[in-house]
Amino acid sequence: MLSHxxxxxxxxxxxxxxxxxxxxxxxxxxVCLSRCPTYAVKHEENDSPRGRIFLMKDMYEKGGVPDAxxxxxxxxxxxCLACEAICxxxxxxxxxxxxxxEYVEEHYKRPLFQRAxxxxxxxxxxxxxxxxxxxxxxxxxxxxxxxxxGTMRAMLDMVPTTPLPAPSPVDRPQTFLPxxxxxxxxxxxxxxxxxxxxxxxxxxxxxxxxxIRLLRRHGVExxxxxxxxxxxxxxxxxxxxxxxxxLVKANIDAWLREADGPNGLDAIVINTSGCGxxxxxxxxxxxxxxxxxxxxxxxxAMARDITEFxxxxxxxxxxxxxxxxxxxxxxxxxxxxxxxxxxxxxxxxEAGFTVLDVPEGYLCCGSAGTYNLLxxxxxxxxxxxxxxxxxxxxxxxxxxGNIGCMTQLAGEAGLPFVHTVELLDWATGGPEPAAxxxxxxxAE
Amino acid sequence: MQMPEPSQAIISQRDALAQGLRQIVxxxxxxxxxxxxxxxxxxxxxxxxxxxxxxxxxxxxxxxxAVLRFCNEKGVKIVPRGSGTxxxxxxxxxxxxxxxxxxxxxxxxxxxxxxxxxRVQPGVPNIKITEAVSHLGLCYMPDPSSQLISTIGGNVAxxxxxxxxxxxxxxxxxxxxxxxxxxxxxxxxxxxxxLGAAEGELDLMGVLTGSEGLLAVVTEIAVRLEPVPEVARxxxxxxxxxxxxxxxxxxxxxxxxxxxxxxxxxxxxxxxxSVLIKEKFDDRTAxxxxxELDGTAxxxxxxxxxxxxxxxxxxxxxxxxxxxxxERQRIWSSRKLAFSAIGxxxxxxxxxxxTIPRNKLPEVLNKMADxxxxxxxxxxxxxxxxxxxxxxxxxxxxxxxxxxxxxxEFGADxxxxxxxxxxxxxxxxxIGVEKRDLMTHxxxxxxxxxxxxxxxxxxxxxxxNPGKMFPTLCRCxxxxxxxxxxxxxxxxxxxxx
Numbered sequence: 001m002l003s004h005x006x007x008x009x010x011x012x013x014x015x016x017x018x019x020x021x022x023x024x025x026x027x028x029x030x031v032c033l034s035r036c037p038t039y040a041v042k043h044e045e046n047d048s049p050r051g052r053i054f055l056m057k058d059m060y061e062k063g064g065v066p067d068a069x070x071x072x073x074x075x076x077x078x079x080c081l082a083c084e085a086i087c088x089x090x091x092x093x094x095x096x097x098x099x100x101x102e103y104v105e106e107h108y109k110r111p112l113f114q115r116a117x118x119x120x121x122x123x124x125x126x127x128x129x130x131x132x133x134x135x136x137x138x139x140x141x142x143x144x145x146x147x148x149x150g151t152m153r154a155m156l157d158m159v160p161t162t163p164l165p166a167p168s169p170v171d172r173p174q175t176f177l178p179x180x181x182x183x184x185x186x187x188x189x190x191x192x193x194x195x196x197x198x199x200x201x202x203x204x205x206x207x208x209x210x211x212i213r214l215l216r217r218h219g220v221e222x223x224x225x226x227x228x229x230x231x232x233x234x235x236x237x238x239x240x241x242x243x244x245x246x247l248v249k250a251n252i253d254a255w256l257r258e259a260d261g262p263n264g265l266d267a268i269v270i271n272t273s274g275c276g277x278x279x280x281x282x283x284x285x286x287x288x289x290x291x292x293x294x295x296x297x298x299x300x301a302m303a304r305d306i307t308e309f310x311x312x313x314x315x316x317x318x319x320x321x322x323x324x325x326x327x328x329x330x331x332x333x334x335x336x337x338x339x340x341x342x343x344x345x346x347x348x349x350e351a352g353f354t355v356l357d358v359p360e361g362y363l364c365c366g367s368a369g370t371y372n373l374l375x376x377x378x379x380x381x382x383x384x385x386x387x388x389x390x391x392x393x394x395x396x397x398x399x400x401g402n403i404g405c406m407t408q409l410a411g412e413a414g415l416p417f418v419h420t421v422e423l424l425d426w427a428t429g430g431p432e433p434a435a436x437x438x439x440x441x442x443a444e
Numbered sequence: 445m446q447m448p449e450p451s452q453a454i455i456s457q458r459d460a461l462a463q464g465l466r467q468i469v470x471x472x473x474x475x476x477x478x479x480x481x482x483x484x485x486x487x488x489x490x491x492x493x494x495x496x497x498x499x500x501x502x503x504x505x506x507x508x509x510a511v512l513r514f515c516n517e518k519g520v521k522i523v524p525r526g527s528g529t530x531x532x533x534x535x536x537x538x539x540x541x542x543x544x545x546x547x548x549x550x551x552x553x554x555x556x557x558x559x560x561x562x563r564v565q566p567g568v569p570n571i572k573i574t575e576a577v578s579h580l581g582l583c584y585m586p587d588p589s590s591q592l593i594s595t596i597g598g599n600v601a602x603x604x605x606x607x608x609x610x611x612x613x614x615x616x617x618x619x620x621x622x623x624x625x626x627x628x629x630x631x632x633x634x635x636x637x638x639l640g641a642a643e644g645e646l647d648l649m650g651v652l653t654g655s656e657g658l659l660a661v662v663t664e665i666a667v668r669l670e671p672v673p674e675v676a677r678x679x680x681x682x683x684x685x686x687x688x689x690x691x692x693x694x695x696x697x698x699x700x701x702x703x704x705x706x707x708x709x710x711x712x713x714x715x716x717x718s719v720l721i722k723e724k725f726d727d728r729t730a731x732x733x734x735x736e737l738d739g740t741a742x743x744x745x746x747x748x749x750x751x752x753x754x755x756x757x758x759x760x761x762x763x764x765x766x767x768x769x770x771e772r773q774r775i776w777s778s779r780k781l782a783f784s785a786i787g788x789x790x791x792x793x794x795x796x797x798x799t800i801p802r803n804k805l806p807e808v809l810n811k812m813a814d815x816x817x818x819x820x821x822x823x824x825x826x827x828x829x830x831x832x833x834x835x836x837x838x839x840x841x842x843x844x845x846x847x848x849x850x851x852x853e854f855g856a857d858x859x860x861x862x863x864x865x866x867x868x869x870x871x872x873x874x875i876g877v878e879k880r881d882l883m884t885h886x887x888x889x890x891x892x893x894x895x896x897x898x899x900x901x902x903x904x905x906x907x908x909n910p911g912k913m914f915p916t917l918c919r920c921x922x923x924x925x926x927x928x929x930x931x932x933x934x935x936x937x938x939x940x941x
Contacts, residue, residue, distance in 0.1 A: 034592040044501065054482060054483035088781070
């Protein structure tokens with residue numbers, strides 16, 4: 001699509017030039033509409049990828065302060081990237097919307113409440129200690145949630161009602177050697193860094209524990225690198241580059257210190273697909289910074305989802321026969337962001353599970369990072385649709401590779417919701433996942 | 445490209461009209477904000493854009509009816525739009541017209557398994573019909589490339605085709621009944637709820653199918669469902685020359701085989717596609733035919749043998765036959781990726797569609813090569829060969845002044861060559877605004893006048909999608925009812941019948 005962005009704007013900002021090139025690849029065919037969750041809910045061009053591309057084109061052409069309606073529609077995008085995955089012309093929507101959001105944050109002054117909420121989320125989420133505190137605060141406010149609406153209500157609704165697990169010892173910086181065999185130490189087949197994440201270390205410590213057990217059992221040495229932490233995605237989703245970049249750089253430093261150390265690093269393993277998508281894009285995010293471009297690209301090239309990595313090294317034969325019917329919910333960041341479609345399902349099948357797909361599996365569940373807090377109406381509609389689709393296949397367990405979706409769906413799915421690695425760990429000799437233990441599963 | 449002069453009087457009433465329409469469809473479903481109207485400025489052709497006066501998204505047939513009645517009373521034009529995928533500018537908005545979007549009318553209302561009929565709303569995407577009945581082993585056959593999102597209402601308006609229409613027919617062959625609203629707000633039911641229900645009735649449904657939104661707005665459609673063929677296999681056939689590939693098309697049909705699909709790709713397309721699918725095509729290949737055969741396993745195996753023999757006799761240098769569904773999908777992927785692959789070779793491309801008798805394929809393809817030299821623009825060919833439906837892809841750069849105009853002229857020359865070869869201007873994309881001014885090449889003035897009389901019978905005030913299809917506005921006053929005022933016949937100098 002031809003755009004008429006003023007030359008001065010193109011010269012001033014290479015990201016605007018990039019936006020122009022990406023817009024130029026769009027032929028306005030409309031195929032993206034078929035996969036867009038907000039279009040499925042709203043049926044309106046402005047709430048579709050093609051419409052947003054048009055809105056961004058206008059935003060750059062006009063320059064200056066974007067209008068409120070444009071911001072509203074860009075805000076409603078879940079960044080699920082289903083559009084990018086289906087686009088026949090290869091339009092890189094992820095980059096376009098990321099820079100579009102940065103432009104909005106730079107030029108548009110949000111109403112006070114919106115600003116405060118965003119600021120709060122950007123600061124809370126990456127910091128496990130603050131996040132924990134916020135949940136305690138939220139617990140106190142929860143009984144009064146009926147008095148609130150919109151984002152405040154959504155935040156209070158999200159506060160877990162069950163006790164939080166205690167911080168896990170595995171989430172402290174350290175190195176885990178492969179599991180010894182017959183009492184003898186094993187020479188590591190591979191050495192990987194594990195991103196233990198921010199929210200995950202607070203909400204569900206079992207995921208990292210299972211991942212480490214699983215990797216050690218496969219002869220892999222696992223490092224939780226000192227200085228690594230939140231991947232920066234929560235801030236980046238809100239277009240807040242200033243908050244995101246220090247986190248990104250801290251991770252790059254932490255991992256490259258390991259990679260360039262005496263023992264080296266074969267991969268950076270991620271068990272939260274939302275974070276994986278973001279880390280794989282570090283190279284792009286820092287491409288214009290000469291001091292960081294190469295380092296960031298190295299980190300992105302080493303990033304692997306845990307299922308990608310397991311397929312590479314090969315899964316051990318299952319030792320615990322489960323034979324359970326698992327409905328696999330593919331997170332958007334997994335199937336669209338990273339285009340990892342078959343690996344998790346293949347691994348689950350190899351581990352002895354019967355794997356079922358979710359109908360309309362391409363549609364986002366509405367979680368999308370902080371989206372369920374910022375856009376609760378659309379998020380709830382998508383959540384209800386996803387839950388209905390999950391229930392429709394009559395599985396015994398649901399599995400997913402992203403904590404965000406699990407938090408969004410687990411409470412109301414009507415069946416235990418676990419992380420893919422917990423099932424793989426269980427089947428290859430680990431303990432039965434806590435979410436399943438003692439539960440009465442649906443009959444065969 | 446000229447459009448009817450917008451009425452400033454109507455434009456000046458925008459706010460009042462918006463208010464009136466909001467009372468019909470609810471406040472959220474009338475879009476009047478500047479920023480929000482812009483994404484509706486074009487459909488699948490971005491070369492033509494116009495800002496709609498208002499965008500209205502009705503939520504049910506009654507609201508469509510009320511919107512039309514309201515606009516008719518106010519003398520406001522209506523442009524119907526589905527998902528906005530038209531490649532002929534059929535849903536190009538008018539600055540003094542309301543864009544009536546059917547995307548909220550997206551429910552499959554009923555499925556009658558026994559009679560193999562589904563009743564659907566016009567905003568249902570084509571593929572969703574098949575998805576809704578696939579558990580019954582049924583499908584909706586017409587499959588335009590845009591089927592993931594193009595709506596059935598739009599398919600009816602354009603009489604859409606697709607790869608499989610060679611064997612199964614186009615949209616018109618799969619519509620059994622419809623409910624439609626005329627510009628006056630009058631709701632009509634045409635056809636019936638099952639195959640044969642419309643026997644004996646004047647085929648007004650046939651008139652509406654392919655009428656490009658000029659006659660009525662369809663609000664419900666009864667479509668025919670077909671059993672999904674038991675087996676489908678595809679043969680990929682390479683030829684050393686375009687002529688031999690074209691001759692093979694006629695030869696296959698000549699021996700009595702009607703393939704489910706028969707597609708042509710030239711070398712330029714193959715080179716572009718091979719980058720995407722990471723597969724090399726034989727160096728000697730100048731053109732490739734993909735021939736799909738479907739039916740029962742025994743039938744398909746026999747047909748594969750017949751077609752393979754014909755292809756060899758016509759000089760095919762390589763034949764690949766799919767043996768599994770995976771292989772079939774892989775062979776088809778080259779065709780499915782063709783347009784995006786070409787899109788990577790050039791900043792912009794323009795794809796038009798004309799249809800010619802199959803035996804004229806080599807002649808018209810050769811003419812295209814000459815035109816390419818004349819305009820200095822590269823092109824590639826990838827089309828539905830079985831029904832002679834050409835889709836030349838003309839490559840240009842919209843940022844270069846004059847390039848779009850050259851591409852349009854090149855496209856027009858191709859279409860003129862199609863008509864001169866005994867063909868027609870459009871195979872499946874419709875006339876819209878894109879081919880409107882070429883209508884005089886295919887039809888005589890009397891032909892066009894006759895067609896416009898049909899338009900006048902449905903929409904005497906010319907408010908429904910005016911400026912599309914016909915190179916001149918309908919002059920309904922000139923024919924139709926003869927109005928004699930004070931003994932003076934108006935427009936007495938116009939020839940009458």
